[in-house]
Amino acid sequence: MSNKLVLIDGNSIIYRAFFALPLLNNDKGVYTNAVYGFTTMLLKILEDEKPTHMLVAFDAGKTTFRHETYKEYKGGRQKTPPELSEQFPVLKEVLDAFQIAHYQLDQYEADDIIGTLSKQGKNNKWDVTVISGDKDLLQLVSDEVTVSLTKKGLSDVESYTPSFMKEKMEINPDQIIDLKALMGDSSDNIPGVPGVGQKTATKLIKQYHTLENVYEHVDEVSGKKLKEKLVDHKSEAFMSKELVTINCDSPIKISTDDLTYEGYQQSDVSGIFKDLGFLSLLTRLTGDSAEENDNSQGLSEINYTILNEVTEEIFTEKNAALVVEMLKENYHQAPIEGFGLVNGSNAYFIPTGVALNSKVFKEWAEDITKSKIVFDAKKTLVALLNEGIHIKGISFDMLLTSYLLNPSENNHDIPAIGHRTGETDVSFDEEVYGKGAKMKVPEQDVLAEHVVRKTNLLFNVKDKMEEQLKANEQFELLKELEMPLALILGEMEHTGVQVDIERLEAMGVSLKERLKNIEKEVHELAGEEFNLNSPKQLGPILFEKLELPVIKKTKTGYSTAADVLEQLESEHEIIPKLLLYRQLGKLQSTYIEGLLKVVDRDSNKIHTRFNQALTQTGRLSSIDPNLQNIPIRLEEGRKIRQAFIPAKEDWIMFAADYSQIELRVLAHIAKDEKLVAAFKNDIDIHTQTAMDVFHVEKDDVTSNMRRQAKAVNFGIVYGISDYGLSQSLGITRKEAKQFIERYFESYPGVRKYMDEIVQEAKHQGYVTTFMMRRRYLPEITSRNFNLRSFAERTAMNTPIQGSAADIIKKAMIDLYQKLMDDKLEARIILQVHDELIIEAPKSEIEKLKEIVPAIMENTIELSVPLKVDYEYGDSWFDAK
DSSP states (O other): OOOEEEEEEHHHHHHHHHHHSOOOBOTTOOBOHHHHHHHHHHHHHHHHHOOSEEEEEOOOOSOBTHHHHOTTTTTTOOOOOHHHHTHHHHHHHHHHHHTOEEEOOTBOOHHHHHHHHHHHHHHTTOEEEEEESOGGGGGGOOSSEEEEEEOSTTTOEEEEOHHHHHHHHSSOGGGHHHHHHHHOBGGGTBOOSTTOOHHHHHHHHHHHSSHHHHHHTGGGOSOHHHHHHHHHTHHHHHHHHHHHSOOTTOOOSOOGGGGBOOOOBHHHHHHHHHHHTOGGGGGGOOSBOOOOOOOOOOOOOOOOEEOSSOOGGGGOSSEEEEEEEOSSSOTTTOOOOEEEEEOSSOEEEEOHHHHHTOHHHHHHHTOTTSEEEESOHHHHHHHHHTTTOOOOOEEEEHHHHHHHHOTTOSOOSHHHHHHHTTOOOSOOHHHHHOOGGGOOOOOHHHHHHHHHHHHHHHHHHHHHHHHHHHHTTOHHIIIIIIHHHHHHHHHHHHHOEEEOHHHHHHHHHHHHHHHHHHHHHHHHHHTSOOOTTOHHHHHHIIIIISOOOOOOEETTEEOOOHHHHHHTTTTOTHHHHHHHHHHHHHIIIIIIIHHHHHSBTTTTEEOOEEESSOOTTOOOEEESSOTTOOOOSSHHHHHGGGGEEOSSTTEEEEEEEESSHHHHHHHHHHTOHHHHHHHHTTOOHHHHHHHHHHTOOGGGOOHHHHHHHHHHHHHHHTTOOHHHHHHHHTOOHHHHHHHHHHHHHHOHHHHHHHHHHHHHHHHHSEEEOTTOOEEEOGGGGOSSHHHHHHHHHHHHHHHHHHHHHHHHHHHHHHHHHHHHHTTOSOEEEEEETTEEEEEEEGGGHHHHHHHHHHHHHTSSOOSSOOOEEEEEESSTTTTO
């Protein structure tokens, strides 16, 4: 057989993928777990089956011709979770990228499409493979048609041929419909004969061959009760047979000739994989790679001077653009390769040594009256502080401006910004320096020209970008919030955070000992020694030796992923120990060892970097290392903060954080009377919500009720669905739906806000925060349900989360200024989302207790009070 037809039951496989994998989403927030699971299976199918013809069939809707026979058909099924239904359009985009046909037909099911096409393939004498999780399709099995059924998860598949069916099920393919007619199918709400299970049905069919023959000989059936059931439910049995029979002559408008499959273009598929975040699948692509277009173009001549001496004449102009060129991303460690300077009249490249040894350059840099246009104010400040120069007079930051104008862009370097603004007379850094291990500093002439071109572009686009900001009403956001904050963050980074290395090392020793003890306990429970970190060794121990239920299988064996172990936690005492072992192992490797690697051994300080131009909500993040993400759920994780101490003796760490800031922002924006009143009267909002949702008095609210109410409160802010809430709380979707409905009944203003903000986003294409930070939502009117749904959730959340981010940024600026004005030694050293960490002399504690909450609570006026909690102690841990 030269032709190989593969038919996939799209609905069945995507459903299985959704429930087999934990909820995943890409960097745009689009749910992708079902599409990811389907795609991994698809790649395997293409590799194993090598089809010449292919189709993925989908159900067209809820109503089919079978509902005319039985209106309760599939009536017991729960509504598809929105997190899954959103993924159907994305899956079809993936299939289009693979150039695989997909099809659906009104009033018919995927089974009927598959049945019709498999019949055509069979008549053509083609080799046909059907892939599904639905046993109904076994009725299609023949010498030409193999039906491969997924078992648990996706990777475990059984291929049914006529002989295999006879061996495994003791019946022939055409008897499946008779079997199902008798036993029914609860998943499709097909009644069958009540009380007749698979064993009895198989026995009857083996004896009488068909349903019709069973009833012709019903008087011979042994067992009085069975005979009564068969007689009483004869009509249901024959109706059930009609319902389960696949229509192999459906009026489809395609044929097997339309399903030719010639492979895919690797560039098309890799593009969508990158967009969806399926980076691990890129290595599995084997399609023909599309040739890349050569978009390189010649650059115009540029005049500049390489200076051997810095003189005052080059600083006579009112404005000058300055680029501090560093090749490495981590500017705390990278050397300066040189400086670009463009002042409108002339362009210069200043070698590093020439600039840093020049008194004239230092005086100009530190002169606040001399305006400097820079690419990245924070990086520029830190790089020069490291060389003993405190730059002042920065009037424009290109990076922050680009970020405010294009928050969804992930490339804000100078050439990329230039290309977006129509200025293309500069090469990309990778073209000049290479990338990764091949990156190197070129000859001085090449380096100088590239740096000058970037500096020239910076100087040229400044006015254009500022005009765009003004048109967007964001000029104040740049000048009064982001740029002042950048300089504060630069000083925080340069100052760094003191680390007690001995304590950190002692924690590491203690954790290693703890891990050894847990390992020993696990070995005793398992009855043998094995490598706890090896899934290949752990899987057989858990699922063969200890006979725990298999949740999921992978290509290489049993899955021992965290979500699998969590489901087995109550099954055996070995599981909690394994979970704890993994958590402590991550603490040891990522945080203890990870932090020790990045401590500056000369000062015993860690200098993190705050990303100010990354998140679309305006929140700061932290990298190299990430000090915002030290785990605090485990006691051992919290104790890591003991190693973060003040930089001087007789100093303390002072921590202040906003209480429930996002919910307070929501109350202000939504103007919900009950929510506003709760915060004004200082009522615990989670207790209040529990009272409303569970209809109980305050004294009857249990800790579990409050926990669930807290999940609802924060979930609502993120547009959570009943499915999402049910997953996070471990309750049924019905209960979760009731929780959400009661919440909106209690707080109608919140529902009104959410409806209105979505409409506003559809009208103008973006939403804004208090301080006019924008988030563009082009997908808000998309015909793609998945993209549109995510955009709607984002529209609801961004004004809340983004405004909370604006508030704490303004509080940092106000507090920094107050500390300066009052000539205090106290200084902000860290920001962790809603929390500020300050180090200060013990003599300033009383002053801090007075000014810190006052500044933070009054940085902006809302219709509800902002509330700040604070603590202090000898370490970050003690301050929390």
